[in-house]
Structures are given as C-alpha cells and as structure tokens.
Amino acid sequence: xxESEIWITRIFNDHFAGFANSILGIVGIHSKRxxxxxxxxxxxxxxLLMVTFAILRMRLSxxxxxxxxxxxxxxxxxxxxxxxxxxxDAAKRYLSFFGTIFLFILACNLIGLIPCFSSPTKDxxxxxxxxxxxxxxxxxxxxxxxxxRYPLQFAGPMWWLAPLMIPIETISHLARVLSLTVRLYANxxxxxxxxxxxxNLTYLVAPVIFMGLHVFVGVIQAYIFMLxxxxxxxxxxxxxx
Amino acid sequence: MTKKMLLVVxxxxxxxxxLSAQTxxxxxxxxxWVAISAAFGMAIASGLCGLGQAKxxxxxxxxxxxxxxxxxxxxxxMLIGLAFIESLALYTLLIVFVFAK
Numbered sequence: 001x002x003e004s005e006i007w008i009t010r011i012f013n014d015h016f017a018g019f020a021n022s023i024l025g026i027v028g029i030h031s032k033r034x035x036x037x038x039x040x041x042x043x044x045x046x047x048l049l050m051v052t053f054a055i056l057r058m059r060l061s062x063x064x065x066x067x068x069x070x071x072x073x074x075x076x077x078x079x080x081x082x083x084x085x086x087x088x089d090a091a092k093r094y095l096s097f098f099g100t101i102f103l104f105i106l107a108c109n110l111i112g113l114i115p116c117f118s119s120p121t122k123d124x125x126x127x128x129x130x131x132x133x134x135x136x137x138x139x140x141x142x143x144x145x146x147x148x149r150y151p152l153q154f155a156g157p158m159w160w161l162a163p164l165m166i167p168i169e170t171i172s173h174l175a176r177v178l179s180l181t182v183r184l185y186a187n188x189x190x191x192x193x194x195x196x197x198x199x200n201l202t203y204l205v206a207p208v209i210f211m212g213l214h215v216f217v218g219v220i221q222a223y224i225f226m227l228x229x230x231x232x233x234x235x236x237x238x239x240x241x
Numbered sequence: 242m243t244k245k246m247l248l249v250v251x252x253x254x255x256x257x258x259x260l261s262a263q264t265x266x267x268x269x270x271x272x273x274w275v276a277i278s279a280a281f282g283m284a285i286a287s288g289l290c291g292l293g294q295a296k297x298x299x300x301x302x303x304x305x306x307x308x309x310x311x312x313x314x315x316x317x318x319m320l321i322g323l324a325f326i327e328s329l330a331l332y333t334l335l336i337v338f339v340f341a342k
Contacts, residue, residue: 179328182328182332182335183328183331183332185335186328186331186332186334186335187327187328187331189335189338190331190334190335190338193338217324220320220324221324223321224321224324224325227321
C-alpha cells in the first residue's frame, strides 16, 4: 500500500518528527516519518471537538439559548434517551463516555469527506483503540457497580455450567472487541474504496452519490457504536444491581 | 447420549489443535486463486446479506402498514438491523481488500 501523506501530516512530519520519535522510542519504534495520517487527523478532530465545547461552554445561557446550545441539547437528549432505554435510571453517570464516543466517531467519520482531509477511522488501529476503550470502560463500570461479584456473571445461571460457560463468555466478550473494530473499520474503509473506484471510472458525478451514502453510513455507524457500548455497559452493570 | 457427544467433540478439538501446529515456512502463495475465491466469497456474502436485509425491510414495512403511528420507532429499528446485516457483508469485503494486492 502506498504511503502518501496529506498536507497536515507532511507539516507534522517536517517539524515535529523528533517529538513523535521520542514518544515512540519508549516502545522502541523509530521511523523517518513517524506521524501517520490517522494520528494527525485524530488529534485534529480532538482539537476541533474541544474548541467547539469550549465555545459552547462560554455561550451557555438558560434564558436565551443560542443555536449551538440548542443543537447540543438535542444531542444530549438523544444520547440520554438511548442510554435510559438500554441501562435504566442509573444511566446518567455513564453519559459522558457515550456522548464522547458518539461525537468523536461521528466527527472522525465525517471529516474524511472534506477534501484534503482523511478519516482516522479508516485505519484499523483507530477503531481498535475505540473498541478497546469501550471494552475497558464497560468492565471497569461493571466492577465499580457490582464489586468483586462482577466476574461471577460469566459463570452462567447454574454453578455446574461454569466450565462450559466461562470459555464461551470469554470468547464472546473478545468477539465484541473484534466486531466493534471490524464493523467501523470495514464500513469506513469500504466506503472510501468504493468512492475511489467510481472516481476512477467516471470522473464527475457518480462519486458524489457514494459520498452521500458515506455520510449516511458514517452517522449510522457512529450511532451503532454508541448503542453497542450502551448495551455492553447495561449488561455489565444491571446484573443483580 | 450427550456424554458420548461431548467426548467426541473434545477429541476433535484436541486433534484440531494438534493438526494445526504445522510449520508455516512458505510465504502466502495464493496467486490467481485469491482473486477467484475473493470474488466468490464476496458474491455469496452479498447475496445472503441481500436476502437478510430484504426480510428485515419486508417486516418493517408490514409493521408500518399495520400500525402507522409507530412508524418512527419501526424505522429506527429497521435502520439498526440493516446496519448490522450490512456489516456482515463488509467483513467479507475487508478480506477481499486485505488479500488482493
């Protein structure tokens, strides 16, 4: 696969390569051009989100909400409604993770459609990071909510089923990480490849239709990632709570 | 009856783990067969996922026809179901793109 860089990555590699190599040197990786497209674009998306929320925070007002506040109130109510469907009334303490993962993945998916930018989520490392973060989060929340009785739910409904249930449950939990990773990665990667193929065949109009489909797919996949994260947290937390 | 089945399954699993421990010193020499098998795999995956999505959409449309008031909820459930089924076809497309140079 060819290693072409977008303009931001070239700027980062020209000026900040030493900084990245010093961090990568901790795990023993050295490279001439250490910044990848997905790494730079992830930082850009995080920066954009933080700037948006900083502006939102400055303009919060109970009497005369502006358009930005109303938009994010819609997003907040949407996330809260979905979380209450999946988890129940204890959903409020997990909303920060769900909202963040939804907005981050949504922004990552959509920023690839702007010319001269690329989606971080079409790199499997990025989606694997999101999936591992979700995995760690729902296990951690399960331990926080249920204490040290949390691993007992892997043993199944009856104690003598445990030697059969524990491997099945372990594999199923690991398969959750795999499916979260591959679903998001395959959707974004395949969408981009299909657009590129049609760009190769017909130069003007047909790729636009596929980019429209890519917008739709990006929104749906971000929503599904958040929904599955909620379902996993609900399953981990709701056990004999 | 079930104890014998469990014994057979256990023996098969042990045999599988022993048989799979072969040396892999030759590189992946698929050649032209990769393209053919990728095409067939993708065709089968797309066809079956098309059938699955057709069933999902058919039940959703019938549900909306019976109960037009629940149209939004049914539409949301249909979209979620379609996205899950779509991902299954995309897993196969991923293999095509990873193995086809």
